[in-house]
Amino acid sequence: MRRTSGPLASAALLGVLVASLFPLYWSVVVASHDNAALSRRVPPLLPGAELPANAREVFGAVDFWAALGNSAAVAGIATASNVLLSTMAGFAFARLRFRGRDKLFAVVVTSAMVPAQLGVVPLFELVGDFGWYGELTAVVVPGLVSAFSVFWMRQACRESVPAELVDAARVDGCSVARTYWHVALPALRPHAVVLGMLTFLASWNDFFWPLVVLDPHRTPTVQIALSTLAGGYYTDHPLVLTGAVLGTLPVVLLFALTAKRIVAGLGRGAVGR
Amino acid sequence: MLFARWDHRITPYLFIAPFFVLFLVFGLYPLLRTAWMSLHRWDLLDGPVAFTGAENYTALLADPHFYNALVNTLSIFVVATVPQLLAALGIAALLDRPSRGSTALRAVVLLPNVVPVVAVALVFTQLLGRDQGLVNWALSWFGARPVDWQAHAWSAHLGVAIMVIWRWTGYNALLYLAAMQTVPRQLREAAELDGASRARVFWTVTLPWIRPTVLFTAVVSTIGGLQLFAEPRLFGGTSTGGNDRQFQTLVMYLYENGFDRFDAGYAAAVSWVLFALCAILAFGNAALLRRLVRRG
Known part of the structure; x- marks a missing residue:
């Protein structure tokens, strides 16, 4: 009956889409002009031709290639390791029986709610004791597996790895490791793509801890390089936003490739009915 | 064996x-x-x-900069969260129709959440620029004088809140949408047969049904809001948050003490007070959630 959509609703939806996209469009507009064009009385509203020149300037001002490489390495390792370790732990929590399981899982859930930034001062000391200050290791190792990943993968296991199959494998004398590899992991593959993507994004976009612990000149990530670009006394907006566009492009492309699964799997981390 | x-x-x-x-x-x-x-x-x-x-704790409780950061954090949190969750509900309701549920549409709604927070902060800082910013240019059509967004507490809080709203509204909308789509068909149809308008169905059927998700997002926004750092830090370029600390948040104050002044003990005290605040607000919300779920 009332399933037809009114013009008002369509207009509102259009507004939402424009609001979602406009800041990205505007980044490209600013990134493709020079400062002179931006300081005219009427700012340019369409993209210009200066993007290549601005990009060259970005790569000259900071070591952006190194930043891209560092970010890719950090986020790539975090992704692979979170997927591996959280499928293992999630499988154990969802489908294996062992003493203390529920209490240990309660620890996972609780720790997921503790804001990580609060231990940052001792963490800084600890990383220094390990000799990791200014090294990518300092960002990589604490991020190898998160409570969120474990929590999320346990849910995925409960949905997608049949308990009967795991029990049958056990009766047949299959080892736990083989059951994980041949029964759980294949069933978890679609979920692994979603979790991997979420991990990659979170790692690529991380700012606070890299800012504290990395050396902006020697081991910048993309976010640190961007904050260096923006950090001078005078902010060169076309330069800064060219960096922002270059640093955003990889994640947006990755998102475009996996959006379908991400959108479908988003509800999992929240409240399941 | x-x-x-x-x-x-x-x-x-x-x-x-x-x-x-x-x-x-x-x-x-x-x-x-x-x-x-x-x-x-x-x-x-x-x-x-x-x-x-x-x-350190007695010093903290007598420290005007600490209270300033606390008030700023709470102010930005309220300005960012209330409109954000309301807008997310509205967007979810708009998308909760078969004809509008396409993946592409939802992907666009989620897109802002994928963009690095640093990039978000930088583009909004440009948009809110005093001299070259598009927002001031648009305001000038209405005869408004250019706003120096960083210079006043109200405008700086609003600016930072806009960044948070832009990045998180779509994410929350999709969480609500996922919950809305689990509303049993019969429940909705029964209400419609009784002659309830669509707005009424939303208030009496859909909203009570997704209440757990709404409270979940409220808890997550609380913990996230108390930890706000990147947006205000990049908006002003330093961890003091403006000349008069008008948009310094608690985590920025933590950072300033720990990593600008090397006063680790004091920074640790700020951490624990922040932790206590998170715990109180999160547990408060969780208790509320349990009660409301039982009732619902």
């Missing part, structure tokens, strides 16, 4: 061990050590100077 028994006993622990090792070393230990540190005068580089007991 012996191996199988050993295997089924031990291997589960081996599977969860990596998480717990990392959690103990990089999660729990720093948190507890923060408490220990907060009881000392402690230099970030030289280590403990003297045990001072509760001195």
Whole structure:
């Protein structure tokens, strides 16, 4: 009956889409002009031709290639390791029986709610004791597996790895490791793509801890390089936003490739009915 | 046989061990050590100077900069969260129709959440620029004088809140949408047969049904809001948040003490107060959630 959509609703939806996209469009507009064009009385509203020149300037001002490489390495390792370790732990929590399981899982859930930034001062000391200050290791190792990943993968296991199959494998004398590899992991593959993507994004976009612990000149990530670009006394907006566009492009492309699964799997981390 | 028994006993622990090792070393230990540190005068580089007991905490409770940061954090949190969650509900309701549920549409709604927070902060800082910003240019059509967004508390809070709203509204909308799509068809149809308007169905059927998700997003927004750092830091370029600290948040104050002034003991005390605030607000919300779910 009332399933037809009114013009008002369509207009509102259009507004939402424009609001979602406009800041990205505007980044490209600013990134493709020079400062002179931006300081005219009427700012340019369409993209210009200066993007290549601005990009060259970005790569000259900071070591952006190194930043891209560092970010890719950090986020790539975090992704692979979170997927591996959280499928293992999630499988154990969802489908294996062992003493203390529920209490240990309660620890996972609780720790997921503790804001990580609060231990940052001792963490800084600890990383220094390990000799990791200014090294990518300092960002990589604490991020190898998160409570969120474990929590999320346990849910995925409960949905997608049949308990009967795991029990049958056990009766047949299959080892736990083989059951994980041949029964759980294949069933978890679609979920692994979603979790991997979420991990990659979170790692690529991380700012606070890299800012504290990395050396902006020697081991910048993309976010640190961007904050260096923006950090001078005078902010060169076309330069800064060219960096922002270059640093955003990889994640947006990755998102475009996996959006379908991400959108479908988003509800999992929240409240399941 | 012996191996199988050993295997089924031990291997589960081996599977969860990596998480717990990392959690103990990089999660729990720093948190507890923060408490220990907060009881000392402690230099970030030289280590403990003297045990001072509760001195850092008494100093903190008499520190106007701390209260300033607390008020700023709460102010930005409210300005960012209330419109954000309301807008998310509205967007979810708009999308909750078969004809509008396309993946592409939802992907666009989620897109802002994918963009790095640094990039978000930088583009909005440009948009809100005093001299070249598009927002001031648009305001000038209405005869408004250019706003120096960073210079006043109200405008700076609004600016930072807009960044948070842009990045998180779509994410929350999709969480609500996922919950809305689990509303049983019969429930909705029964209400419609009774002659309820669509708005009424939304208020009396859909909203009560998704209440757990709404409260979940409220808890997550609270914890996230109390930890706000990147947006205001990049908006002003320093961890003081403007010349008069008009948009310094608690985590920026933590950063300023710990990493600009190397006063690790004081920064640790800020951490624990922040932790207590998070815990109180999160537990408060969780208790509320449990009560409302039981009732619903």
